[in-house]
Amino acid sequence: MGEKKQTFRDYLSQQGLKSTRQREIILDEFLRCDSHLSTEDLYLKLRKKHPGIGYATVYRTLKIFSECGIAEARNFGDGQTRYESTTCEEHHDHLICKDCGAIIEFEDPGIEQLQEQVARDHGFAIVSHRLEIFGLCAKCQNKER
Amino acid sequence: MGEKKQTFRDYLSQQGLKSTRQREIILDEFLRCDSHLSTEDLYLKLRKKHPGIGYATVYRTLKIFSECGIAEARNFGDGQTRYESTTCEEHHDHLICKDCGAIIEFEDPGIEQLQEQVARDHGFAIVSHRLEIFGLCAKCQNKER
DNA sequence: CGACTCCTTGAAATTGGTTTTCAATTTAAC
DNA sequence: GTTAAATTGAAAACCAATTTCAAGGAGTCG
Incomplete structure (x- = not known):
């Protein structure tokens, strides 16, 4: 099981x-x-x-x-x-295609680090975060031309 | 006006x-x-x-x-x-306190750049994005102790 | 195996925010 | 002014999320 x-x-x-x-x-x-x-x-x-x-x-x-x-x-x-x-892996964020709705997951430790820095600068204790990038996936970019 | x-x-x-x-x-x-x-x-x-x-x-x-x-x-x-x-300024993101609901705006060009890199890596054309960091603001961290 | 208690189920109702409808009114152009 | 088209406010509709409730099911203890 x-x-x-x-x-x-x-x-x-x-x-x-x-x-x-x-x-x-x-x-x-x-x-x-x-x-x-x-x-x-x-x-x-x-x-x-x-x-x-x-x-x-x-x-x-x-x-x-x-x-x-x-x-x-x-x-x-x-x-x-x-x-x-949930995966046992790292936290991940999403790229979301506005056209076809496709959702791509990604991880970026660099972004995470910068976030922690921002939080520190504002005296903030991070509990969670979310980052979503909306745009057009490769497929839908081609469709539109 | x-x-x-x-x-x-x-x-x-x-x-x-x-x-x-x-x-x-x-x-x-x-x-x-x-x-x-x-x-x-x-x-x-x-x-x-x-x-x-x-x-x-x-x-x-x-x-x-x-x-x-x-x-x-x-x-x-x-x-x-x-x-x-809307401000005429740069795009900004938000730090949101889960306790008191305070919303702090911030900008971080470094994070933006890394996002663009991620999008490029996936053949994605960015239209918009949003980043929210949830946590406890300095004030609420003190309250809880 | 019962008997009994508490949890779960599915249908329907409710909630809460958003969005639309509609008749009456207001705006702006002629 | 007259008139066509847009706007308004109240109420209704909408839609996903959430709760209610009576009937049914799971687990426990003897």
Whole structure:
């Protein structure tokens, strides 16, 4: 069993929550699609194979995922919250194509360092940050010409 | 008359829109309070002196401000759109205190440069970006101890 | 295996911010 | 002034997120 699944189960029992058929199904599907899914996206995917699962359950389960650290909530300003499966790797940020919606992840230690410097200069203690670069991906730049 | 007011009027006539009492009042109040106001914030402020002005009008007028470039819409993930008066200066980003909500603006050319580098590496053409650093401001760090 | 408690589920309702509708009014051009 | 087109404010619609609630399910303890 994947370590994410174990983490999730541990979290449930530790919190006095219950392991249910729906939660297992939702986790499986979530892990299968590793892209940046909104609640709606995941709900629609699930509905194909498991029509019984309700939107509210998907919503609540994603929330638990983010509480127990196996997923992270993001919002890119389009009014929808998206969840991404957390990696054990470094923090990363996003390049987002305004045209096709493609989302590319990147890491840049240099930027992170400069951020820390900025925070220090203002007496700020960083808790988190987010950086999003909006633009046109290579593909969409070509399309437009 | 401020240049912002002129810009606004020019934009209105150029678009076949009309200059109205409400729009003037809203612009005056908006320029007076240069902080990061939500529609709600501005509406409430306005209501004190001008109870007649409706929420919808404030909303629509702020939208025009951002269309004509004298204001910029931001959303910091608290579910509310905030508008800030644009400066002629450099692009800037934000430090946001999770405790008291204080918003500090900063510029960092170094970070901007690294972003451009990242975009180039991915064949991306930058249209815009946003960087927000969440944390605790100096004041709130002291409060908590 | 029950019995019992607490958690979960799905549908529907609610919330909160945003956006639109509509009839009445105002603006600006002729 | 007259008139066409834009604007206004109140209310309604919208949309994603969140909560409610009654029915059903999981886990625990004997």
